[in-house]
Amino acid sequence: MTNQDNQIKEKKRFKVPHTFVIIFYIIILATILTYLVPAGIYDRVEDPNTGRTIVDVDSFKYVERTPVNPWGMVKAIPKGMVDAASIIFFIFILGGAFEMVQSTGAIDAIVVKFINKLKNKEKLVIPLLMFLFSVLGFTIGASEEMIAFVPITIMIARGFGFDNIVGVAIASTGAAIGFAGGMLNxxxxxxxxGIAQLPLYSGAVFRTVGYVIFYIIAVWYVMRYASKIKADPNKSVLHGVKTGDEVGESDELKEIELTNRHKGVLVVFLIGLIIMIYGVMEYGWYINEISAIFLAIGIVSIFVGGKGTDDAAISFIKGAKDITMGALVVGLARTILIVMQEGQIMDSIIYSMAGMLEALPRQITAVGMFIINSVINFFIPSGSGQASTVMPIMTPLADVLGITRQTAALTVTYGDAFSNQIIPTSGALLGVLAVGKVPYDRWLKYNWKLVLYWTIAGSILVAIASTINLGPF
Known part of the structure; x- marks a missing residue:
């Protein structure tokens, strides 16, 4: 083949658009749909038993269309930024705070020690860390919280000769495994x-079986990719993407002295993480409180590490600057939901999907519920938000179709957890990608097959649950 042929082939090769471009195309599509999809709304009422806002399943009605014009679409972008402000500023604060901690050298010292300790047992690292993060997923329902761990898991991954994708996957996919299992989520x-009036956390044995299956699939997937790029770094989906300085190959690492100041910083960091997890579990802490915890960790750490006030300011600004693009992606993606809400088409889409289930054969209705929940998750990427919106519809529908309510609840759990690993409307996903400096399009290229494998496994499990009438009812 001549050089000219190679050049022609290179020109014809499809180039994946920039992350901003992909999301903007989706915004345009959502805007067009506001002219094509009939507008409709459900009434929201407060559940007297739980105090949650839920959908009144019998209240859907079509309303006059409120299509979003081009000017409205453009205005929706700053609205999306404002709507996602808590996550955007969480990412900025976390980036700045972690840079403050990292500037003390404590994280580098402990990561290098960890890598050298396990340099001949690196095949244990990915399964072990993914298991630990999965525990957070099935207990406290960790998702946005994983953003805090990504800088550390990336440093570990890079130290073993892997790329940022592996670092992000260890934390994000690890938590998603537990989120999907959902035994105590x-x-x-x-x-x-709760909405289906089932005993809380019932069906735990079946869910645990699913959790083990999802864990095996995910660990195999991540380890296969990690082994491939360690053998040939050019096979990384991040090849050509600037992701920052790496710790280095495991066989080239030199021990960094772990000083008393380093130990002090690590103690501050550990105490902060313990307080965060306790607050999330006991007091329902979320973005604001977690942001405050990490800001405090950064400030205290930099002084314990022997740095001054100017060092604190410079480090914070550097850390926040490095993840600006990723933080803005979160706000841009939120625009998709803003457009659909202003066009009043979100409820119409949910209503139509629920109606489609009634037309499916009995044998595959449960699987249809799962697939439809996966699609709905694009529009409602919040786990509790989706459950609160969908379960009031799915519960009576399951009763009518002869499917157990436990199976219906399972379809919501799986439908939320799997697709959250690739949808651009998930603030948690975009947050970990922002901190990990992984462009969304590259992550999608890497991760879509894992979501497909999980979806196949989930469909089989849902079909089994429907067949055995997973209960108690």
């Missing part, structure tokens, strides 16, 4: 079962 399992 208060945000999907808890809310869905």
């Amino acid at each position: 208060p945000f999907t399992t808890g809310v869905a079962q």
